Amino acid sequence: MPINDKYFYINIxxxxxxxxxxxxxxxxLTRVLSGFSCPxxxxxxxxxxxxxxxxxxKSQSVTYLVFSVEDKELVGYFTLALKPLSVRGENxxxxxKRKLLSISELxxxxxxxxxxxxxxxxxGKNYTNGVNSKITGKELIELAWTVIEDAQYMLGGMVTxxxxxxxxxxxxxxxxxxxxxxxxxxxxSDTDQxxxxxxxxxLL
Numbered sequence: 001m002p003i004n005d006k007y008f009y010i011n012i013x014x015x016x017x018x019x020x021x022x023x024x025x026x027x028x029l030t031r032v033l034s035g036f037s038c039p040x041x042x043x044x045x046x047x048x049x050x051x052x053x054x055x056x057x058k059s060q061s062v063t064y065l066v067f068s069v070e071d072k073e074l075v076g077y078f079t080l081a082l083k084p085l086s087v088r089g090e091n092x093x094x095x096x097k098r099k100l101l102s103i104s105e106l107x108x109x110x111x112x113x114x115x116x117x118x119x120x121x122x123x124g125k126n127y128t129n130g131v132n133s134k135i136t137g138k139e140l141i142e143l144a145w146t147v148i149e150d151a152q153y154m155l156g157g158m159v160t161x162x163x164x165x166x167x168x169x170x171x172x173x174x175x176x177x178x179x180x181x182x183x184x185x186x187x188x189s190d191t192d193q194x195x196x197x198x199x200x201x202x203l204l
Contacts, residue, residue, distance in 0.1 A: 007075070007135065009064045009143055012056055029053070032065065035074055037128040044124035048077055052122075055079075061121050066143055068134050075135040078144040079122035080151075085161055087113045087201070091182050099203060103158045117159040117201070118148045141177050152204050161201040171198060178202050 015032075018025035033052070038045040052063040061081035068075050087104075089097055089111035097113070104115035123140060125132040148160055163185060164170050171181070179200035187194050 006069055007066055007139070007143060008069060009066045009147075012052065012063050012065060016053070016057065026053070032074055035128055036077070036124075036126050038124050039127055041124060044122060047079070047122050048124070052077075052079060061119075063122070064144070064147060066135065066140065068131075073131050073134070074126050074128075075131050076125040076140045077122070078120060078124075078140065078147075080144065080147060081119045081121050083117055083119045083161075085115055085117040085159060085201075087115075087182050089113065092180075096180070096182075100159075115159055116157055117161050118151065118157060120144055120148075120160065120162040123162075137173055138177060149204065158204050159201055160204065161199060163197040163199050166196055166198050171200075174200050 012029060015024065015029035016026055020026060022028065033049050036045060036048055048063065052061075055061045056063055061079050063077055063079040065074055066076045066078070067073060087100060092100070100113040100115070104113040106113055120141070123137075123144065125135060125137070125140060145160075152158070161182075162174070162179065164174060166184075179202045181198055181200050183199040185197045185199055187197060
């Protein structure tokens with residue numbers, strides 16, 4: 001759908017709904033995804049090309065492709081999901097606790113707030129042929145936020161969260177976009193070495 005005079009996004013379910021139509025269905029989607037490159041973060045590229053379609057088919061998440069209005073080039077994408085979220089009271093301010101209390105269930109014995117939340121699972125720009133210069137990270141996250149706000153209007157919920165590598169430049173970007181750290185998580189994988197991710201949240 002159009003967002004402004006610069007970008008529009010497409011839910012990949014729109015492609016999948018057209019089945020094997022070579023001009024607009026899943027075969028077209030495969031061709032579009034093949035033009036995405038993100039050497040700065042291979043995991044972002046790997047997810048889009050190898051997992052995004054399957055996760056969407058299983059309703060585990062939904063991926064949105066972002067295009068430039070000017071030339072219809074794929075400039076980036078974001079993936080959203082609904083997830084349960086637990087926030088430990090010791091990790092947030094009293095002001096945040098009061099806000100969370102109205103939208104979550106509090107386990108007083110462990111001082112833990114539990115709720116459903118919107119997860120920005122993936123966020124990435126397309127570096128093929130320098131297309132990444134056509135959109136900023138801030139613009140990309142604002143497009144994701146637009147979808148989340150629409151979902152919140154229809155379904156409720158007040159919390160969005162994401163997980164990021166422990167890199168100051170990346171964390172500064174998310175703090176600039178009004179996300180606050182609330183915890184950390186150790187990754188678990190059969191193929192990659194476990195490492196720490198920083199968890200950040202933002203209230204709608």
